[in-house]
Amino acid sequence: MSDALAVRLAPWLYTLALLVIWEIVVVVFQIPEFFLPPPTSVARAIYEYWPAIYRNSLVTLWSTLVGFLLAVAFGLALGLLVGWSRSIYAGLYPLMIGFNAIPKVAVVPILVLWFGIGFMPAMLTAFLISFFPIVVNVATGLATIEPELEDVLKALGASKLDIMRKVGIPRSLPYFFGSLKVAITLAFVGTVVSESVASNNGIGNLMLQAQAQFVVPLIFAGLVALAVEGIVMYWLMAVLERRMTGWAHRSGFAQA
């Protein structure tokens, strides 16, 4: 088999292998279905409950995407602001760190208090959890401009805005797009956390109900739905990153 083909097939083969091993383990050790259902019964659950899974997946996806896009806009703006001025940086950084350290599940009750249950707390939790990596990455890109380059531009009479536009922003784009991959994954976490506490919809809620009714394969079906959504969105972000910042991936290191 050629190398390129091996690389293309590898993800599918590994996934398949995992499923097969899982199935075998369940069968060989006679693990009861209510403890760990085998992939085949998870697949059956997906088929059986497909309408519910499909509908709730879309609900989760929608909350996640809205929260994520809000995080992108807000994170980008805040990152540029923080990278722009040392004093803004000094003032906001401890606040952001502290804010990031708060477990977001603890914020959900407050959001429910303010906005009620459902879409709003889920979307906002996704937003809150995913904006931090974007801010930090954009600010890092701006903060690490080579001083020599800055001197070259300043000696031409470039304003701070010029330096930002010509160097700072293009330079922080790889950091920004890199952070989107982390952020979208976190956004799903936020949505599901909120849905399982405060919603009548979404995969988080679906899994909670499945647990209450002891339909264990359906819980796992919910996990699979989340995993698929997560992989697809991550992959989209990776493609976007490659498209927008090809120049930053010129070393052969990652390809080797």
Added chain:
Amino acid sequence: MSGFVSLHEVSHAYGVAGGPPAVESLTLSVNRGEFAAVVGPSGCGKSTLMKLATGLQFPYHGTVMVAGQHVTKPVKIAGMAFQAPTLLPWRTTLENLLLPLEIVEPYRSQMRRKKAEYVARAEALLASVGLGGQGDKFPWQLSGGMQMRASLCRALIHEPQLLMLDEPFGALDAFTREELWGVIRDLHAASGITVVLVTHDLREAVFLADRVFVMSARPGRVIEERVVGLPRPRDLEVTFTSEFQDIVHELRGYIVRARQ
């Protein structure tokens, strides 16, 4: 005080004033059209001198004048190049060259209208340093020496009156370096631009410069000034003459003493 670039009794300290100065009582004057070289021990304040002369740093004492004007903000008539080429990796070589024109007036406001003219100018400049037709390559597709050439072109594209070079060839091998000496020599001869070159290489200083300034160890000031009378145009062969080597030896003596 005369001279195109002149520093008079200049003292500068980084960070808080009252800290140890990087340069102290530095006095130096470079004439219009002259090629000046600055040599001195490492850390003596050569790069600081460049920043003072271009208005990137301001002294706590003394005066800095460029083109008859007190330097109170970054001077706009200078082009700079450093040891690292500092080209932008997301722009092609040609786009890198156009960067200064996107910033400096009057080019900036005419960028859209005269784009073709500017591109032609950049291509001509690239050709003059032996990079003809390489403009659409990205900097990281060029060798170190080629990047340095492009960096020189970027420093020259807006036709500055003053060219400031801070160890521009420090990272290059001996052959590439000597090749680029020729490039700089020809640029200077053709344009009559004023050049200040900081270097560790005494042969480089003597080959290129009309006058060599020797700085003391930190805090730096000018302790010697040596006129290089070698006739122009100079050929690389001149570096093998005894006259040339005497000057190099003399300068070496000053530096050895400055380090003590």
